[in-house]
Amino acid sequence: MARSDWKRPDLEPLDPGLRRIRMTVSYHGSHYSGWQKQSNAKSVAEIIEQTLKQILDEEVQVVGSGRTDSGVHALAQVCHMDIANTRIKGEKFALALNRLLPADIRILDSCETDGTFHARYTTMARTYRYYYKRECDMTAFDDKLVAKVKQFPSLELLNEYACSIRGTHDFTTFTASGDLCPSRFRDIYESYWRLEIDRFGKELLSYTICGNAFLYKMVRSLVGSMMEFATKDLPVEEFRHILASKDRSRSGRTASACGLYLYRISYDVDEYAWFEEEEHE
Missing domain, CATH: 3.30.70.660 (Pseudouridine synthase I, catalytic domain, C-terminal subdomain)
Known part of the structure; x- marks a missing residue:
């Protein structure tokens, strides 16, 4: 299948005043109903978003490279978030989050990126x-x-x-x-x-x-x-x-x-x- 047939949407530029932070995440999937946020079950993305709200005092949506099913683990899931906060350096989010997250979710690294990166749509x-x-x-x-x-x-x-x-x-x-x-x-x-x-x-x-x-x-x-x-x-x-x-x-x-x-x-x-x-x- 040619890459031109993947039919991925065009990337949109970041809104003015927002930063994009990229993170690599590992987690013990047996304790969660998958990566994707759900209305009736605990998910990995939901826990990360709740923890980010404690740190940033703003609602944040975490976008993953893809879903994992309930019970499936991750050594290196990749995600990103767009935030208005300018106080915390990109590389400091891993340390800040790991202090508050449960031990079965770990942020392996974090860094600042730009609109040319999208955790899902630029995956190869x-x-x-x-x-x-x-x-x-x-x-x-x-x-x-x-x-x-x-x-x-x-x-x-x-x-x-x-x-x-x-x-x-x-x-x-x-x-x-x-x-x-x-x-x-x-x-x-x-x-x-x-x-x-x-x-x-x-x-x-x-x-x-x-x-x-x-x-x-x-x-x-x-x-x-x-x-x-x-x-x-x-x-x-x-x-x-x-x-x-x-x-x-x-x-x-x-x-x-x-x-x-x-x-x-x-x-x-x-x-x-x-x-x-x-x-x-």
Whole structure:
């Protein structure tokens, strides 16, 4: 998909007298009903906005790079806010907020930017990671932070599935009902499984996926389906047929939210420029 087809709105200049502050946020998603502010549940953005009001004595809207579902974690969500306050330097917001925020939300950094940056509309790539541990290796510190399985399926077969996901595809098969996006096509730059060792010396099975954007519960559906299919030794050719079928009923189970992390947001226009050149040459 050409970047010109992303159909993002034009950026608007900042209103006179406003400053734009960019922040990187990590949070324990199990304690919240997602990033996006809601009328009937506690969200990460809501808590940050309430804390900002204490500091600035003004209503502030925090704009994130995208939503995360209830229970999903973030290592590096990116957001911005437009404020009239001129007393606090951009880089000081991280320290000021962390003094008041609950410990399960941390501002990793903050800085002043301008109207050419928009946390959502200037995003070039989003990276998610998913983590599994064997049930016998789970510790008391893994609860709600790592998904568990009895055994890991074939890493080779998982990576054959993952390789099939790279490129531009219609991901209708792996999109949950309720998604309102007019197009189900997404560009996937990276997709791979690997074994890692956690801080306790236990094996982690991790999945990494990076793309221009993702559909509703798409990553969790892909992860859960690949794990289920690999356990059943489903041939990679059949996985490709399922992806191409655009038939939601042919997907596997949806992985739980607790193992999923919004890992990184890229705003570098050159980082994945090779993908567009390869796909559209």
